[in-house]
Amino acid sequence: MNLRSRHRPLRPLLLGAPLAALATAVLCACGGADGLSSGDPAPPVSVQPRPEPLWSAWSGSSPSSPGADPTAKQPPPEPLDGFELGPGGLAKADVKELLRADTRLRTLADRPMIKKPGRPGIRPPVLTDLTGDGRRELLVAIDVESGRSVLAVYSEKRGKVYPVLVTAGRRLGVETLGPDLLVRSPCADGGEQAVRYHWDGTRMSTVSDVKSYPKSGHGVDEGEGEGEEGGGGGGGGVTPPSPSGEPGAPGDSHGSGGSSDSGARP
Numbered sequence: 001m002n003l004r005s006r007h008r009p010l011r012p013l014l015l016g017a018p019l020a021a022l023a024t025a026v027l028c029a030c031g032g033a034d035g036l037s038s039g040d041p042a043p044p045v046s047v048q049p050r051p052e053p054l055w056s057a058w059s060g061s062s063p064s065s066p067g068a069d070p071t072a073k074q075p076p077p078e079p080l081d082g083f084e085l086g087p088g089g090l091a092k093a094d095v096k097e098l099l100r101a102d103t104r105l106r107t108l109a110d111r112p113m114i115k116k117p118g119r120p121g122i123r124p125p126v127l128t129d130l131t132g133d134g135r136r137e138l139l140v141a142i143d144v145e146s147g148r149s150v151l152a153v154y155s156e157k158r159g160k161v162y163p164v165l166v167t168a169g170r171r172l173g174v175e176t177l178g179p180d181l182l183v184r185s186p187c188a189d190g191g192e193q194a195v196r197y198h199w200d201g202t203r204m205s206t207v208s209d210v211k212s213y214p215k216s217g218h219g220v221d222e223g224e225g226e227g228e229e230g231g232g233g234g235g236g237g238v239t240p241p242s243p244s245g246e247p248g249a250p251g252d253s254h255g256s257g258g259s260s261d262s263g264a265r266p
Contacts, residue, residue: 076202079160090138090156095125098154099140102163105152108142120145131155131199132179137164141172151183153204165197165204180207187211 083101086092099109099122114121120143127136130153138154138161149172153165169185176182181197181204191213197204 077162077164079157079162080154083161085156085159085161090136090154090161091127093138093161095122095138095140098138098161099142099152101161102152104163104166105142105150108144108150111142111144114143117143119143126174128176130176130179130181130204139174141174143171147171153181164199164202167195169193190214 080098080101083098095113096109100106108122112121114123123141123143126139128139129135130137135156138156140152140154142150144150148168148170150166150168151172151174152163155162155164165181167183169183171186173184174181175184177196179199182194183197184192184194186192191211193209193211195206195210196208198207199205
């Protein structure tokens with residue numbers, strides 16, 4: 001009896017130690033809503049990391065590097081030979097005469113003018129400012145018999161006309177996105193390719209090339225585009241039209257940005 005009564009007071013003492021530790025932990029966690037207690041200094045703001053190339057020669061930052069964007073090596077676009085603008089500028093230009101002056105597209109110049117889809121021909125020309133200089137560029141789209149389309153963008157400078165973009169694809173849909181040009185084209189595998197072009201001071205260059213696929217539900221799956229001449233970088237371009245008058249570029253998607261076709265002659 002004496003032994004039992006002697007050890008009885010130890011039980012509450014043993015239970016009291018964990019409860020005291022738990023209470024201490026709860027009190028320590030009762031800081032501010034942002035995790036800081038009153039008077040605690042705020043943690044320093046971390047600087048966001050920036051991309052650092054591992055192989056700088058392949059980064060495309062240098063025009064002479066082997067992996068650089070091939071458009072950086074190209075000469076600037078040359079004016080159309082033998083075509084002079086009148087007082088009305090591009091707004092009053094004869095579209096068919098302009099196409100005849102473009103050596104890559106002259107075989108398409110005799111297509112009829114059309115006002116709606118459904119048959120081959122030259123769509124109504126559109127004027128819009130893509131360079132940001134306040135002067136509107138001329139956009140000409142030609143639908144050919146194979147179901148493909150060719151898009152050409154012309155800029156005017158001191159009375160001369162310069163081709164700053166030529167691209168092709170299936171049933172091209174063309175949109176403006178701010179100052180940029182967005183060209184959509186359906187692909188044979190059920191997807192859609194969207195290429196975005198931006199004025200780089202010399203030509204319209206590719207800034208993004210995205211291929212998307214419809215899901216069974218809502219939304220689309222997106223991935224990097226796989227253009228005819230490679231996506232995203234603006235390299236390559238469309239092959240000039242064949243003697244039959246149809247674009248010679250293979251594949252389902254339009255070619256990349258105002259690149260070689262925009263400045264160099266075939």
